[in-house]
Amino acid sequence: MSKGFFGHPAGLSTLFFTEMWERFSYYGMRAILILFMTASVADKGLGIDPSNAGAIYGLYTAAVYLFTLPGGWLADNILGQRKAIWYGGILIMIGHLILAIPGSPGIFVVGLVFVATGTGLLKPNISTVVGDLYPEGGARRDQGFSIFYMGINLGSFLGQILVPLLADYNWHWGFGAAAIGMFFGLLQFRLTQGKLNDLGLKPKLKEETEEGKVVRKTNTVLTGILALALVGFLALLQYFKVIDVTTATGIAQAVGIIIVVITLFYFLYIMVAGGLDPVELKKVLVIFCLFIGAALFWSGFEQAGSSLNLFARDFTNRMIGTWEMPAGMLQSVNALVIIIFAPIVGWIWVKLAARNLNPNTPIKFGIGIILMGLGFVVMYFAAQYAAAGTKVGMGWLWFTFFLHSIGELTLSPVGLSATTKLSPKRYVGQMMGIWFVGASLGNLIAGLFAGGVDAENASQMPALFMSVVVFSVISGALFILFNPILKKWMGNVN
Template sequence: MSDHYTKHDIVNSVPQKGFFGHPKGLFTLFFTEFWERFSYYGMRAILVYYMYYELSQGGLGLDQTLALSIMSIYGSLVYMSGIIGGWLADRVFGTSKAVFYGGILIMLGHIALAIPGSLSMFFVSMVLIVLGTGLLKPNVSSIVGEVYAEKDERRDAGFSIFYMGINLGAFLSPLIVGKVGMDIDFHLGFAIAAVGMLFGLIVFIVTKKKNLGLAGTVIASPLSAAEKKNFIKIFISSAIALAAIVYFGIQYGFLTFDSFIATVGVLGILIPTIYFIVMYRSKKTSEVERSRILAYIPLFIASVMFWAIQEQGSTILAAYADTRTDLSFAGITISPAWFQSLNPLFIITLAPVFAWLWVRLGSRQPSIPQKFSLGLLFAGLSFLVILLPAYFGGSNTLVNPLWLVLSYLIVVLGELCLSPVGLSATTKLAPVAFSAQAMSLWFLSNAAAQAINAQLVKFYTPENEMMYFGLIGGASIVLSIVLYFASPTIQRFMKGVR
């Protein structure tokens, strides 16, 4: 690390008590991410409807299937950009500055959406939010890992608390932004999302010095003077080349929605593959770290399968809520955007239970691969549940909303087995020279999943939904079984990490 600070020095600079028995820095990171997720998930709760609702309804009037694919690609790019954010944090300005710069770009992106305009403003916002989230999201999670000692038994519980903060913001925002956006005006809803990100920036700036100490300020592997010059040249050349490709692609018709979606789909698989190879072959990676990288690969694949199901809650299940669900229930009219609050609501309720469970079990808790296999099992079951309404009532009748509620509940059980554990495992298994970038790699599993989803959603129709949900859910359960039996072998390659 630069400045000759060790991990021990960083941990000692952070007040270790002050937030539910955890390091005080967790307070800063909890509320920064709370407001960032409020802003992102508020925007996302109404974005797909904004795309396919007619112009007369305040939307963009896109084809629904195209809107679902764009939504998946949007999510994929958001997480894919994390690899850039992680690299910049590790090599250029550190994780703390990455969080700050990212928050500014996200806020500007939501402001662009709040301006009544056209499809062009949508794409401007897309670029800003993609780049901003790539800087903020992996790096704020990486700082959480820095405030704990390597063998601190509070680490998994700390990530679960942090994850609860994420989901508290994600729970409230669809209720507020969804109500305003769907019932009053989409652009006003996006404006509320922008204000949420502003609050997150204020919390981070005001409290970071006192609560975080050195966490987030140390550049893991800084560029040399020669490398900086080379980086600037590559950055400028790449920006010019990309601008030329976009311009001539649009002019001559080879850059279309379909070709763009296909390209992102290929990148979603190719980029993490290349990244695993680079980390494994790096001279900065020790033999123990190489073994841990090999152990991380099956966990990464399992994560892709899980997120391929979970992320369809904002695409296929969002459309399902809008077009297939009876929105009159118990004497009230339900907004379809409100279903986006179910996933975080269940996480808020159950995350403390899981955090307590892992601490209570201590050394007797399931291994990391076993927790991942449980996550895949629940994800598969959540899709098998949602095919039942069509089996019992056909594809032409409106579905009781409780079926959707049950599906979201089951997938949350899987998420709590896999996602916070995956964040924690990544900080444990990551090579030292790639600490922030490894966290970006974890989020690339989500990018790969959503890139795949951009193609999968094209096959969904109400008429074939039983086969659609059944095949994907069944594949997840099969992979869960394979991973469970491979767990002892994977555990050996982790070299002491549990």
């Protein structure tokens, strides 16, 4: 593989720009999604109430991460990574084109399904091919992923600037810009994929042993039993009016219950019948704790596109001179902070490690969750001004996004790395899937939370934001408090 992209394999440029344009389309569209749904019909929106709009937003963003599980399986067993990336990009582009055409809420949901399905195909598999560029592993592989990560944030930043700007004139121009962005990604992928040589062309399917067939058959039976039990459980909840699956909010709540139950069942099954030795068992317990921490963090962080986006629209003074900045553009702060501070945070960890002071994973998780909570401390005070009838300055949201972004840098890369290191070798792929499920659950919660941010009832917002503060600070403190135990269970994994 020739070197041709910042001293790395030339194929990295193909993947860098494909992911950059895909993230342009995803985050650009996400920046206007809930705003479009809650805008009145007179303003060319869908006129959906905040509660149901938040639930739809949560279901969509949760599906994006959940669909990475079947997307990875299809690539490994049938398509190969290259075809999965190509077809995934096509589905994403079609979805955005559907959203760009004015239509009914039903057609709108169809567009979201296309985007979520395509993202589930593309996102996990493009990262897999990045890893395949470096069969030797090591620090150079980490550097390659860092460059790739910069492409993600560059696309995110540009998308969250341009798409909301166009949507401010016409919602469907914004959705159309997302489609064009994905088209550029597909075009350059098709034209430059030769740089990848034969990487990702064939499925990674290996011959299955008799033992593997028995395990798969057992898992299929257990999955069927669990599915029936879940259906019965949800039916009971519906019967006793705990949830209402005839509404978007009720469906989102039901999906949340399903995700939690399946995850708990999976961990229980692995720990009881997964053939783990005592050391592996303790490491899997740590992964379970990291899953909970990740879900908590993303449930607050991902409110950037839901509750905080609505706050930016309804309660924030966005005037710069005579021009009013579109609300969705404020989300670009996150990507900008990541681009600027990712090298700085990485440098800090290296310097601390040289002095044997580098915090281990549970402490970094605790810090990340607490930083997310501190961001909502800022929003608590901003919400008090808003509840009193005063529009707040954009600096409140900027500072919140800054704290959340530093929290992301403290938690997300560390959690991803720790999961790969802690997982028993035969379960690495599944545990990585669980990491995405944690993000899915967090996104779903973030969407449901947005239902409480209502321009007609601003007085309830301070209490809503303070509930996030209390929950996150206590959770982060617990990670730090129980660090000695978790560190012991982790063994030699930092």
